[in-house]
Amino acid sequence: MINITLPDGSVRQYEKGTTAMQVALSISEGLARNVLAAEVNGEVWDASRAIEDDAHVKLLTWNDDKGKSTFWHSSAHLLAEALEALYQGVKFGIGPSIETGFYYDVDFGDREFSSDEFKQIEDKMLELAKKKEVFERKAVSKADALAYFTEKGDEYKLDLIKDLEDGKITFYSQGNFTDLCRGPHIPNTGVIKAIKLTNVAGAYWRGDESRKQLTRIYGVTFPKASELADYVRFIEEAKKRDHRKLGKELELFAFSEKVGAGLPLWLPKGAALRQKLQDFLQRAQVKAGYEPVVTPHIGHKQLYVTSGHYEKYGADAFQPIHTPVEGEEFFLKPMNCPHHCEIYKTKPRSYKDLPVRFAEFGTVYRYEQSGELHGLTRVRGFTQDDAHLFCRPDQVKEEFKKVIDLVLYVFGALGFDNFTAQVSLRDPENKTKYIGSDENWALAEAAIMEAASEKNLPTVVEYGEAAFYGPKLDFMVKDALGRKWQLGTIQVDYNLPERFELEYTGSDNQKHRPVMIHRAPFGSLERFVAVLIEHCAGQFPLWLAPEQFIVLPVSEKYEDSAKNLLESLNNSDIRGLIDLRDEKVGRKIRDAEVKKIPYMLIVGEKETESGTVSVRKHGSVDLGSMDPQAFKELLIKEITV
Secondary structure: OEEEEOOOOOEEEEOOOEEHHHHHHHHOHHHHHHOOEEEEOOEEEOOOOEEOOOEEEEEEOOOOHHHHHHHHHHHHHHHHHHHHHHOOOOEEOOOOEEOOEEEEEEEOOOOOOOHHHHHHHHHHHHHHHOOOOEOEEEEEOHHHHHHHHHHHOOHHHHHHHHOOOOOOEEEEEEOOEEEEOOOOOOOEHHHOOEEEEEEEEEEEHHHOOOOOEEEEEEEEEEOOHHHHHHHHHHHHHHHHHOHHHHHHHOOOEEOOOOOOOOOOEEOHHHHHHHHHHHHHHHHHHHHOOOEEOOOOOEEEHHHHHHHOHHHHHHHHOOOOEEOOOOOOEEEEOOOOHHHHHHHHOOOOOEOOOOOEEEEEEEEEEOOOOHHHOEOOOEOOEEEEEEEEEEEOHHHHHHHHHHHHHHHHHHHHHOOOOOEEEEEEEOOOOOHHHOOOOHHHHHHHHHHHHHHHHHOOOOEEEEEOOOEOOEOEEEEEEEOOOOOEEEEEEEEEEOOHHHHOOOOEEOOOOOEEOOEEEEEEOOOOHHHHHHHHHHHHOOOOOOOOOOOOEEEEEOOHHHHHHHHHHHHHHHOOOOOEEEOOOOOOHHHHHHHHHHOOOOEEEEEOHHHHHHOOEEEEEOOOEEEEEEOHHHHHHHHHHHHHO
């Protein structure tokens, strides 16, 4: 017999070789019908896989993220099975689950593929799903795996197998389809009840632009048709909030092929919005003891060799800038931290001087692949609200907690109240990806865990998500539609101070290494603005809106009154404009609504004679007539709140 410990702490005894599905059946048939997979000692398994030893078991359903991920990964296999049935000679790359469903990279040969074919593929997938095909796991040798896909003629699977260790290779089969896969999978295809293919894009094999571009087909599936209907409504709302669409309508930013892909141009209104965000954080930073610094947009290659960024990220950087001096190379700045280390070294530091806090809105450049670029959320040039704190080891936890306070202040001011703090730690199984000693990593990880606990943050721990030089606390924010975004980040770093030989003189008159804390509450201004646009659907908090009001004269006769009103309000540090177009006031109101201007002030005969103004709030809310001074006080009160 073996002991199975369930999440509630209860322990049940079963025969050796019992499956998670059998455990579920012993509890209730209703539960078993909903089980998609199981977490066994922290690893996700097929529900049909035999458990041979004592184990902690969690039964996974659609309501669990890992259950949903298993469902969607199985759906990717179902997509591949349907494609193989419909398109002769098709070849497959990878087909993982993602946060919003799944995708499969496909080689259709010389055949052109478009989204017009989605419907027939969806129908085929549903046809196969109704057969309730069982996902069967089979361990195979490396030689047999190579032989199978050699005979099939699938060079992409052969490329993947070359990197796999013999004895740890598995195939999964359902119906007539077999795939190279670690798993796990759902019990059978029958639980997939609703299917929608959502997008098609290009993707280079293994992310290498020198290799063939495959067709990436995205999709999403559900265990109930009603959930698909909810999803379709969600997608429609997401389209309305798309920051690329709203950014164009609100005249915030643009892109130009002549300037270059992934390099945003901030238009006047967008620049005003961006400047407001910078001013807001700058005031908070100065109050918290940060000192503003400015560093160049380029740096000598040796700077990034010293920091380790060249070794780890050289392939993702723009190519070197060669000067007239032979052998001299510069790089567009991929990050600000090495520059700040050099600022720290400009003079001797004492233990009494620490902590030192340098802050910079520094623009950095990284060569993202063209297929990965997406509006403002994935760009090649972006501005980080970067700061680096240099402190004594005994100050690390307290400084980290102060940074948490700053991040929470920023989120609160902008309406991001639904978030989780992700403690991103080193992958204990693959330490070669990181620099620094085990001792320093242990100290840094402990400081983050303790600080997050003492601030009572809702946290999750993710192994393998740390930066190469240290662990971090990432703030995963949910927007108004429930989508998760990684925004603010705080990182503890014992390694860059060593690589740059940073020092301070301690109370013992000896030289010591400071500890470095990296932090960026916004993450980057570009990504933050994109998320903010989608979160508030372009209806920014009044204090942040590029234009807080617009004056709408009913006709040319009342333009002077309208101009006097505008001047009076603008002199009160309230931002607005005037619409002097030769249009009817109804058209002006509709256009102001589209531009999401918070307040509309209508000036006509009645308002001119009485010295008042008719006020409308965005969303067709009529506030009636109001004295200009009363309107001014209304705005100031709302901005202050």
